[in-house]
Amino acid sequence: MANLLIVDDDANTLASLSRAFRLAGHEATVCDNAARALDLIKSERFDLVLSDVVMPGKDGLALLAEARAQGASVPVVMISGQANIEMAVRATRLGAIDFLEKPLSTEKLLLTIDNVLRLKRLEAENRQLRQQVGSHEIVHVGERMRRVMAQVDRVAASESRVCILGETGTGKELIARALHERSPRRDGPFVTLNCAAVPGELIESELFGHEKGSFTGAVSRHLGKFEQAHRGTLFLDEIGDMPAVMQAKLLRVLEEKQVERIGGDRSIPVDVRVVVATHRNLEEMVERGAFRQDLYHRIYVFPLELPPLRQRLEDIPVLVDHFAQQVSAINGWKPKPVTPEVIDTLREYPWPGNVRELRNVVERLLLLAADRVDGDAVRLALPHTAAAGTAAPLGNGTLAARTETFERDVILAELKQHQRMTDTAKALGLERSHLYKKCQQLGIDLRALRSGGGA
Secondary structure, three states, X not given: OOEEEEEOOXXXXXHHHHHHHHHOOOEEEEEOOHHHHHHHHHHOOOOEEEEEOOOOOOOHHHHHHHHHHOOOOOOXXXXXXXXXXXXXXXXXXXXXXXEEEOOOOHHHHHHHHHHHHHHHHHHHHHHHHHHHOOOOOOOOOOHHHHHHHHHHHHHHOOOOOEEEEOOOXXXXXXXXXXXXXXXXXXXXXXXXXXXXXXXOOOHHHHHHEEOOOOOOOOOXXXXXXXXXXXXXXXXXXXHHHOOHHHHHHHHHHHHHOEEOOEOOXXXXXXXEEEEEEEOOOHHHHHHOOOOOHHHHHHHOOEEEEOOOHHXXXXXXXXXXXXXXHHHHHXXXXXXXXEOHHHHHHHHHOOOOOHHHHXXXXXXXXXHHOOOOEOHHHHHHHOOHHHHOOOOOOOOOOOHHHHHHHHHHHHHHHHHHHHOOHHHHHHHHOOOHHXXXXXXXXXXOOHHHHHHOOOO
């Protein structure tokens, strides 16, 4: 589905083209002059502009030239009933991707739109691949992750919904990407939404989209994540943090396989495989009424649990090597050897932030080290309490209680060291919003820390 802008001074042409495009499933906005078209191109997002050349006042070639001068990258196809070679050459030099003669063939127009959408998708994928080379590789040698990847291979080829479970920083999005890339939907889009990172009042718009003017600030039409993920995969991270009212709406979309934009008047079919993830215990949330039981049964078809880094210590050497190469390549640094002492020290650390924290520590190690990464660097890079061997005792009681005590001590130490929540979250490999929630769960009084000169 494309969002099209048609510019022509002939009302019959606008009516016939818009009707043909809408019947084919596309969205069409019509405009009868170039000046208004420039305003629309500035304020809305279009996949393609079809513009007549000969129009009163500013013509189509002037429209194309001004749009390019303003930095608009939207593809433009020129159409004309008075076409000649000179006009076509000029349009091409100005950046038009095609030049069509009137009378127009609907079949040829629809084929042109398909080709433009395919080209845009390939360009976007190439940009994304260049940015992400190596960043989505799942590095492992141990048996625990081998079993996880075997499960990924088993379920990827199906349409079954997968619920990825694991602590923050264990690589849940990487696993979701692996499921997509090994599935029949691999040529479709992979779209993500972190439910914990979007304010409750905006999540409906993010998921389902909205029409222009549907609420204050809706200056243009916005396609939601479901429409963006059509014929691909939608990854909903931290599904346990989704507000209750949105859980009901999500359930309806999963059942009916169609969405309705805010302010819209029709349902839009969507073909999407939904993969979710959470660090929370959904069963426990269902029991206390914090998560809908019917939605739980819809998404919890194939649970896939990721082990925390402290349970896959055999993977630390290969992860350190992988991250060191990645960070060095990004920054243009020369490789620095890592001593066995460093690996031994890293294996002794409990990694509350998991693989994400390890990646941050490796970058810190490379910044601190001179010619090689040694024991002095690792003692500076790790949180002071852990590196110095002076961590507070974990106390008595259950494993959960002891883990909570350790997490509280580590977070307090980092807060005192970094002073700012943003820096502390980065050091621990956490989202800033997750760090706030973790502090609330652990009873850490941030206001008292601030008044005492802390975070």
